[in-house]
Amino acid sequence: MSHSSALNVLQTVYGYDSFRSQQQEIIEDLISGQDCFVLMPTGGGKSLCYQIPALLRQGTAIVVSPLIALMQDQVSALQANGVSAAYYNSSLDAQSAEAVLAQLHSGQLDLLYVSPERLLNQSFIQRLQSLPIALFAIDEAHCISQWGHDFRPEYRQMGALREWFSAVPFIALTATADRATRQDIIDKLQFHQPKVHISSFDRPNIRYRVLEKSNPMKQLLAFLETQPNVSGIIYALSRKRVEEVAEKLKEEGFNAKAYHAGLPSEIRQKVHQQFIRDEVDIVVATVAFGMGIDKPNVRFVVHYDLPKNIEGYYQETGRAGRDGLPSEALLLFGMQDVATAKHFVENVSDEEQRRLENFKLSSMVDFAEAQTCRRNVLLNYFAEPSHKACGNCDICLDPPTLFDGKEAAQKALSCIYRMQQGFGAKQVIDVLRGMDNERIRNLNHHQLSTYGIGKEYSAQEWSSILRQLIHLGYIYQDIQNYSVLKLTELSGDVLKGKTEIQLAFPKKTLNKVTRPGKRSSSKETLLDKDRACFEELRVLRKEIAESEDKPAYQIFGDATLVEMAQKRPKTDAELLAISGVGEKKLENYGFEFLAALRAM
CATH class of the missing domain: 1.10.10.10 (Winged helix-like DNA-binding domain superfamily/Winged helix DNA-binding domain)
Known part of the structure; x- marks a missing residue:
């Protein structure tokens, strides 16, 4: 398959004019049958790296994903673009599961998302062996490695697939992996001379800020005043803290909900759905929340407590600004957080794991105490040294001596x-x-x-x-x-x-108050004359999303609406030229959006 075929799929199915950094090379490697290891930040476009080859190679692509919510979201988004996709996991009843398997056997599916447990079931493997498989994509591949921050034993057995599918190309994708984790993933998956693609970890649209804790609730409320009516996530370490913060925010008039593993699954599912459908603005959560969030318009992520490692922090902050629009990451940091985290680490019984977690915690503390550009600290941790000040973190905005x-x-x-x-x-x-x-x-x-x-x-x-x-x-x-x-x-x-x-020179204390950056909303990129148009398009999008019972961003993302408000397309061809408008979405929504734009 040629580059023009891949580019044609990108334009007609997904509505994007050109590939982002490294996507084209990864897609071409995979189409040609090459194993690939892909390290690309959240929001960098990892999914397209296997979805486009899945549409261009013969057979069905099998995508391994660790969370049911993430599978459902990805499949729903693919179907909205006219792609034949399904998921096969424990959320399906027997009849639905049979229907998915029937689609798989009749060759109707371009992509099938499965959980690692389902995939490694012996009868399912035998079933796949009788079918043409386009590729295997292992998402969230850091779960494979003991060096990673989210190790899952069931992921560890993925390498066994090599014995049964030696001719099928594999691609492993993750947003966070240090040197040790990368090599461990490649070894455990038994890759054949893989092409290694490492994208920049830089997310220039995210502003990183750290405040020393001093009445953290008051600091949080002051920050939230700069973020009215936008989506955000607040992470806290304990369930009790999550409940307390969520309750206080509700008292203060914020549209906020709590989420943690101690809540009944139906409540967790409801909060998840309300958040992705913009019915709840703020979710206060433990780290149990987020990996399944494919929501592009999260405008801020706050860590109310110090995370245990940089990988987790980077992945969690990366849930803000996936659409490329300006976003904020605020960390509230106190020495008590370090003492608490060290207490948990010291209780880890395995000596090597304890040593590893101590190192990762120390690196996280180094980030919080950094006297140099915070973005550079993050980039260097992931072996991407940068010496140029970013101009978009608290150290750059309020420099030390x-x-x-x-x-x-x-x-x-x-x-x-x-x-x-x-x-x-x-x-x-x-x-x-x-x-x-x-x-x-x-x-x-x-x-x-x-x-x-x-x-x-x-x-x-x-x-x-x-x-x-x-x-x-x-x-x-x-x-x-x-x-x-x-x-x-x-x-x-x-x-x-x-x-x-x-x-x-090391500061004895971090500034208690860092002057807040200007409000980071999508409207920041709009001129005054275009803001009213953007708001009208958002209202229209919400009406359509509610009528179709799906998240608003699966109709069009904020970045697409911003471009519509700026360019005011009047014809099908002009609307199709807007980034994020593919042929299926033009067919489904073009009439309503063009009618609204012509009336403005």
Whole structure:
């Protein structure tokens, strides 16, 4: 199949003019039968990477997904675009399940979404072996890895599929995976010389902000005043906290609901449906909520408590602004959060898992305490070093005091090198500061040339300096080897004095109040003359969505309505040229939207 075939499907089925970064290469690799590993941020367009090959390769594509809600949402969205898709999971009654299997056997399905438990059932595997299979797509692939933040044992057995379907291409997709997790996924799935596609983790439309906790409810309410009448998610660590926050927001007049695993499943389902259909503005939830949310118009995500790891934080904040419009991510951070999280980690019985979770928690604390651009801290964690300030985080908007850090960096890197890149931050700091203790003497570290060369800084200051050098990509912590500090390929130029480095003096406290950014709503991108048009289109969309009993964004997303309000299409051809309007949606909704636009 040619690129033009894939582009034709993109334009006619999905209504997009051109591919986003790396989509075209991934699609072509998969169409040609190549195994692929895809790391792409939430909202980056992962689904199209296997959905388009599914339409162009012979047979049915089998998509493995961990959540029923996510399957239902994806299938509903595909059907809205005229694609033949179904799901097969425990939510179906016997009659519905038989109907789906009949469609599968008669070759009517382009895509079938299944849970890992259903897929690995021996009779289902035998059933698939008698059918033409276009490809296997394993979504949320980080669930496979013990190094990942959401390990699920049933995912671990996916590699066994290779024995039965050796000629079928596999694609594994995830939005969050560090170095160790990536390799583990590829190994466990027994990939054949896979093409590895790693997209940028940058989500420039999301503004990252951190506030030190000081009356967190008051801080939350002040933030919510800047976000009226938009969709948002507030994450809290405990069910009790979720209930308390949701109750307080309702008292304050917000359209908010609680969601956690302790609630009956019918209540959870109802809250989920109300949120995706814009009947509830704010969901206050534990991390049990969100993986199944394919809702593009979430405008903010707040973490009321410190998340346990950066992968989870990144994935959860990535639920904001999937449509590319400006969005906010606010983290409320207190040292008590760290103590609570450490208590949970210390109760993990498996020593290696405990060490891993401690490392991930420390990285999360580093992010919260960062003195450098927060986006750079995130990008570097995912091995995408960036040294350019983003201009869209609280550090960039309210910068700390900087100093020339070249000499401090050289001392630190030189010390790590002299210690043969075999020790963690505490020992490196003790050597730099010339500490006299038993461990230093036993290891003969007092005889190193770097012993005591950093006495001008306190332990806290050196800790901050090392964290900043990690964030900047000059050092990395080896997660699989007791978090020892190692030099990166960028370190050489620093040691030779070829790199200028600006570091920040650690703030004793984070600002209690960061000046809020301008309101991040979709209307921010509209001129005054187009706002009324946008609002009328939203009303029309809501009426149609309610009549069809589906989420409004499955009619058209906010970004599509913004473009309609700006360009005011008057003909079928002009409407088809709007991003997000494919032929099926033109056929279904074109008449109403064009009539409304012509009347404005």
